[in-house]
Amino acid sequence: MSSEQSMRVVSGIQPTGDLHLGNLLGAILRWVRMQDEAECLFFLADLHALTIDVDPQQLRSSVREMAAALIASGIDANKSILFAHSAVPAHAELAWLLGCTARMGWLNRMTQWKDKAGKNREGSSLGLFAYPVLQAADILLYRATHVPVGDDQKQHIELARDIAIKFNTDFDVELFVPPEPFIGGGSAARVMSLRDGTAKMSKSDPSDMSRINLSDSDDLVAQKIRKAKTDPEPLPDDPKLLDRRPEARNLVGIYAAVTGDSVEEVLARFAGQGFGTFKPALADALVALLTPLRTRLDEFRKDPAMLDNLLEDGAAKAAALAAPTLANAYDSVGLSRARNA
Ligand code: TRP
Numbered sequence: 001m002s003s004e005q006s007m008r009v010v011s012g013i014q015p016t017g018d019l020h021l022g023n024l025l026g027a028i029l030r031w032v033r034m035q036d037e038a039e040c041l042f043f044l045a046d047l048h049a050l051t052i053d054v055d056p057q058q059l060r061s062s063v064r065e066m067a068a069a070l071i072a073s074g075i076d077a078n079k080s081i082l083f084a085h086s087a088v089p090a091h092a093e094l095a096w097l098l099g100c101t102a103r104m105g106w107l108n109r110m111t112q113w114k115d116k117a118g119k120n121r122e123g124s125s126l127g128l129f130a131y132p133v134l135q136a137a138d139i140l141l142y143r144a145t146h147v148p149v150g151d152d153q154k155q156h157i158e159l160a161r162d163i164a165i166k167f168n169t170d171f172d173v174e175l176f177v178p179p180e181p182f183i184g185g186g187s188a189a190r191v192m193s194l195r196d197g198t199a200k201m202s203k204s205d206p207s208d209m210s211r212i213n214l215s216d217s218d219d220l221v222a223q224k225i226r227k228a229k230t231d232p233e234p235l236p237d238d239p240k241l242l243d244r245r246p247e248a249r250n251l252v253g254i255y256a257a258v259t260g261d262s263v264e265e266v267l268a269r270f271a272g273q274g275f276g277t278f279k280p281a282l283a284d285a286l287v288a289l290l291t292p293l294r295t296r297l298d299e300f301r302k303d304p305a306m307l308d309n310l311l312e313d314g315a316a317k318a319a320a321l322a323a324p325t326l327a328n329a330y331d332s333v334g335l336s337r338a339r340n341a
């Protein structure tokens with residue numbers, strides 16, 4: 001990229017209820033910081049949420065809940081475009097065109113498809129299989145240059161690149177921009193369970209003590225940190241020495257992500273000290289981050305109409321950006337239909 005101005009970031013997040021610290025530190029806070037680095041579009045990937053089990057009532061509330069959490073965390077509708085992708089039909093339309101470019105073999109190789117379908121491929125929805133094509137449409141529709149995602153999504157970004165290149169080549173156009181994974185916005189913390197430093201923090205873990213929910217009270221947050229699994233050794237001064245101490249590494253990583261410091265800086269401050277000192281400091285840092293966020297979240301929950309309006313505004317802006325690319329894509333394949341773009 002020659003200049004920051006030509007950088008356009010697009011990213012989506014699936015709407016889930018019950019947000020936890022892993023969602024916040026892994027994706028959301030990074031998005032918040034990116035708003036000052038590039039033009040950003042962020043959306044709730046609610047169409048993607050249909051690929052597994054659907055509970056309509058739950059989905060409706062999860063979309064609002066996630067939107068509220070994003071705004072409460074600092075996604076600013078004046079800086080970024082925030083919307084639900086089901087509200088912009090161009091995503092689904094482009095996904096069809098791109099589905100005719102993507103090859104079965106490419107999709108068959110997607111590890112997320114293999115993991116999620118498991119042994120039940122025949123019984124999986126076509127949507128689950130085609131999921132990465134919709135994701136490619138989400139990105140290519142806005143001619144995004146950079147897509148911030150976690151490691152588990154890198155393969156989907158590669159696929160979006162392949163689809164962009166094949167479409168451009170097949171139809172001899174320079175329409176789609178092959179996107180790059182984005183590494184800005186500071187480091188994304190991979191937040192692990194508080195009970196097992198080798199498992200990801202997850203809302204499906206049966207033990208609530210394994211995670212910090214955005215809705216947990218200050219006392220509960222402090223209690224969960226106090227009871228978090230650790231080892232008896234003091235903290236080292238070298239991050240490498242954490243490699244074989246997954247629980248210690250996780251807590252240090254969380255502290256770094258919450259305060260915005262690097263792991264080196266955190267260790268420089270706490271080297272030689274035990275968890276008796278470190279844990280209360282971590283609990284304080286977490287409470288300082290989460291208390292105001294929870295207050296804002298409660299305000300948004302009380303005013304769903306305000307949230308809906310905000311998302312509608314975002315959808316209108318996104319639709320206007322998407323229209324010329326979609327029209328161009330139809331035109332490229334030989335279908336021109338009257339459109340008001
Ligand atoms: N698949 C992504 C995830 O599960 C969410 C997503 C959907 C996305 N569309 C996207 C991310 C487009 C980046 C760009 O995390």
